Amino acid sequence: MKLHILVVLAVYVAAACAPEPEISSADVERILSVLSGDSMGGRDILTPGIAKAESFIQSEFADIGLETLEGLEGFAQTFPVHSLTAKSQKIELNGSVIPEDRVAAAVSQQSIRWMSPDDVNIVVVGSDDDLREQFFALRGRDGNTLVLVHDSHQQFFDGVRMFLSRPRYVLGLNGSNMVMVLTRQASIDSLSVELESELSTESLTNVVGVIPGRRSEEIVLFSAHHDHLGIGRPVDGDSIYNGANDDASGTTAVIALARYLEQSGKPERTLMFATFTAEESGGFGSQYLSQQLDPDQVVAMFNIEMIGKPGVENPDLVWITGFNETDFGEILQQGLATDTGYTFGPDPYPDQGLFYRSDNAVFARLGVPAHSISTTSMDSDEDYHRPSDEIETLHIEHMMRTIEAIALGAGPIISGRATPTRVDPENLN
Ligand SMILES: [Zn+2]
Incomplete structure (x- = not known):
């Protein structure tokens, strides 16, 4: 009994002395x-x-x-990220070949093959539309999107093209694909869009701990x-x-x-x-x-x-x-x-x-x-x-x-x- 009281006392003293x-x-x-x-x-x-x-x-x-987080051995949470760099492109709209400097693409698949207007959502950005606004709105859109950009937007388009020519990182390889073409065409009867990218997979690491x-x-x-x-x-x-x-x-x-x-x-x-x-x-x-x-x-x-x-x-x-x-x-x-x-x-x-x-x-x-x-x-x-x-x-x-x-x-x-x-x-x- 006495010993018990001593232990309790010792615990109290320890708690009181523990630094805040x-x-x-x-x-x-x-x-x-x-x-x-x-x-x-x-x-x-x-x-x-x-x-x-x-x-x-x-x-x-x-x-x-x-x-550590349940399921992890340590504090590192390592996961793959894929990098895609444009390798080749072949685009024809209504039978005419589109030159490379009139194409900007943000893809999340290694190969793109669209052979008919039914394969894609087509969006037209006319000369009076705001390309900047459209670009940010369309960038995260699901599925396959072909954007026909009126050639009066050449300057902003060139900036977008430069931005998108860098390696593009994606977490999954089944996300959305957007191809922008600088053109005067605003309606499409036939198309063929083929894009190939170089794919490499790297790892990234979060650090996660739990109480x-x-x-x-x-x-x-x-x-x-x-x-x-x-x-x-x-x-x-x-x-x-x-x-x-x-x-x-x-x-x-x-x-x-x-x-x-x-x-x-x-x-x-x-x-x-x-x-x-x-x-x-x-x-x-x-x-x-x-x-x-x-x-x-x-x-x-x-x-x-x-x-x-x-x-x-x-x-x-x-x-x-x-x-x-x-x-x-x-x-x-x-x-x-x-x-x-x-x-x-x-x-x-x-x-x-x-x-x-x-x-x-x-x-x-x-x-x-x-x-x-x-x-x-x-x-x-x-x-x-x-x-x-x-x-x-x-x-x-x-x-x-x-x-x-x-x-x-x-x-x-x-x-x-x-x-x-x-x-x-x-x-x-
Ligand atoms: Zn920051």
């Missing part, structure tokens, strides 16, 4: 400086630099003591993208696009949050920490993870992007894209203890469509209350997508406070006391 979990600015700086260092080479997909970043994140997750909660089927997802633009056009003699803010800062936040929440005791909901590959080149990492989960089980997604700098106009604002699509932002506002000095609010740049421009959009389209969280002034940031996006331009103390604010704001969702409303995909652009 905290976000440490030294840890934030350490992680950020590794991820944004020149040795990572700007973390472009399919380079040794991004592989180094992925190993580093995996070792952090292991050190924290996260568990299992009491409710295994309710997931709170914290994410960021660890890829960036790699090595490119030099600016002032620097050609490494370090992406310290975009998005080593978010990746650092995900790791710091994992450590903090692992130390905070068993959560009610299951917490998932994901750093995505290939955000900058098509969002393949988030697409792949979304296909491996049941989106209905994802209660909320905190996608953290560019929190390395305080906003110029309102330095204490942590803004949330798509604020009005769900009540996620209001829940965060309520969960935030006032002593951080930070507030959550709507994205100040609604015209930039940021809600649709990051990995959260993939999950939002599946109904998940999935939002990106940021602090950088997107209208005036001089380092965005430039080699000067380096750690020296970031504000470590601000990052630490922002991560703290996210942890506190997420409290009611993690504990199961609050559940954000879902996105209605029909309302999205």
